[in-house]
Amino acid sequence: MTGPLAGVTVLDLSRVLAAPLATQILAELGATVIKVERPGAGDETRGFEPRLPHGESAYFFAFNRGKQSVTVDLKDPRGRDVVRKLAARADVVVENFLPGTLDRLGLGYADLSAANPGLVLVSATGFGQTGPDAHRKGYDTVFQALSGVMAMTGDPAGPPAKTGVPVADLTSGLWVVIAVLAGLAGRSSDGRGRHLDVAMMDVQLSLHALNAARLFALGEDPVRTGTEHPGRVPSAAFQAGDGEWLHISGSDQHWGPLCTVLGLSALAADPSLQHNAGRVEHRARVMKALRGAIARHDRDQLVKELQAAEVPAGAVRSVREALADPHAVARGVVGEFTHPVEGSFPALRTPLRETSGDAPAPGTPPVLGADTDVVLRDLAGLSDGEIEGLRAAGVI
Template sequence: MSERPPLAGVTVLDFSRVLAAPMATQILAELGATVVKVERPRSGDETRGFEPRLPHGESAYFFAFNRGKRSITLDLKHPDGRDLARRLASRVDVVVENFLPGTMDRLGLGYAELSADNPRLVYVSATGFGQTGPNRDRKGYDTVFQALSGVMAMTGSPDGPPAKAGVPVADMTSGLWVAIAVLTGLMGRATGGRGRHLDVAMMDVQLSLHALNAARLFALDEDPVRTGTEHPGRVPSAAFRAADGGWLHISGSDQHWVPLCTILGLHDLAADPALRNNAGRVAERERVMRALTEAIATRDREPLVKELRAADVPVGEVRGVREALADPHTAARAMVTAFEHPTEGTFPALRTPLRETASPPPDPAPPPLLGADTDAVLTDLLGLTPAEVADLRTEGVI
């Protein structure tokens, strides 16, 4: 008999859409919480229409961030829809929303009003710029936050233009902080007996990613610049092209320097006492990088990687997504799995990476069809009769 998942018994009312907050609530769902996703009638979360589309019209984008949830449709512009939302909020543990600040207050669904009926409510607002500040009403998307925060300026080659990260880093790191906010609120409620309103700003999250860049700025008054695959404070730490065209990334510390040079035949560099510590190699970055680049360019990637690994030199092949997902270690960790969807059939999925050592990772549940759980949620949580639900549907409330 399997154990109860860690968040079993926690119910989340999820008003969020697109990526960051839905990613967070998917994590909560896969850790055992019941997540009720509130969507607009007829259209739902706008990502239901995003590419890539599947043969029966569903969106793989939506699938990536909405597994294991229950979907209900509510027209929050209709007074009856807002009333149903308030009643649902009085019966749940957590509310997550990502509207612009003030929107939920104008709908009568802000923290002050909902917590009056449910003092233990944990309420998380996930926005671009937070609940305060001159930009609180400004809209933005992942790449906008990468640009404004300095992340984009730090990404790319030194002699090239700024570049966005290869994944939606602003959305996904913010999603992690939304999940942390929910768990923080639940823990605080468990110890203090009351709920709270937690404010997660995507811009704040991106600025927090500059911890090391800011340390350099604060310590040296040096404005960091993009360095490609190189590390500003460590040499060697960079990607190199091998003779067969493959790329590998080496990131070594002092104890790796002599073994690396020995394998590459760079005996003069290995014998140079000025290069035995990282500070010396950073000071002679150009000389060191030129020698490493020329030496690695004469070796094929796979044999060189095998030799470096045998000498405990930290190295990794630069892989594409397909190659990384097909790796035997990925398979051994069961990171790629699948779920059964009612219209699209079997579809692959990446697992939520958190797992217990004593239990196998749970299989992901499929994302819901739009409004698939409206009737069940309204009857089970609010006690509405089938006739009352039918009337709400006729009136366009659900």
């Protein structure tokens, strides 16, 4: 696979979602990614739902495209020696074990960088390498709860809610990519490797940039506002007369055109509502009028009229509708790969492209251990006899 990261070798010791998403992105940007998995079982997501007709996991497919799979038993000293040989030839190692685990196995940064001073090691953990919670395990929805993201999600009259996507895992995966690229950029300037610490909890707290601004500026602990924006009116989802939903997000320059489309001349003429601060102050009155007016229109026609008036608005779509939208189709958002077991299967493309070309084609997720022999021979320098000996002993 070609791309801007061609020539970069990544040793992927991670599992499940956040870090595997990161290494998939690196793979589809051209890096050679070698995923190390447990013999016989592999990444546990290989057994996650939804399952495909021949037994493969669509969950695993979503985060492991374009990688090579090598099976190595890290509990066996011979397996750890194999990993050291691979790390000695790698540019990057990505791992998500609890802090100290790799050190105890002799695979920590001090051990690996001694043989490869330019190595970039990214450790992606729940709570980071330091602090009182460093050895605490964590999961996406738990991070949403602990970080305040869950408290901010949902209708203000209802209970807290998780987000519709695993936001803690996904955003943390993006920060692992940032860490890898920052490490490689730093190495290109000073020649040395780095050990970079990505904590999922830190990432979730960083998402509160605007919430924290209100807390720091006003002493206000933000609360759930549903689809409404705490500092801008109108910015919310509204139900149209046909039962469908749309979202409108307007600023001062959109207020007049919005009122014109909705026939709200009295609101348009009210001087107290000309600026956002006034509309925020009179939020209840404004929102009641908007809801009543929007309920007299069918959604799709209203969206067309608002767009014609240059008022930011869009239909609230299902996932199926969003992926089938003509713009998404024209952008090639959904691609496909051909898997040796399951055949042709759709996949969301990595959303980064050069303006002169298409987005990266989705890579094929590896069959468990399919690349063990070639990787151990070509990268680790093992002979065919040594490989067969390790296999006979159950190490690979």
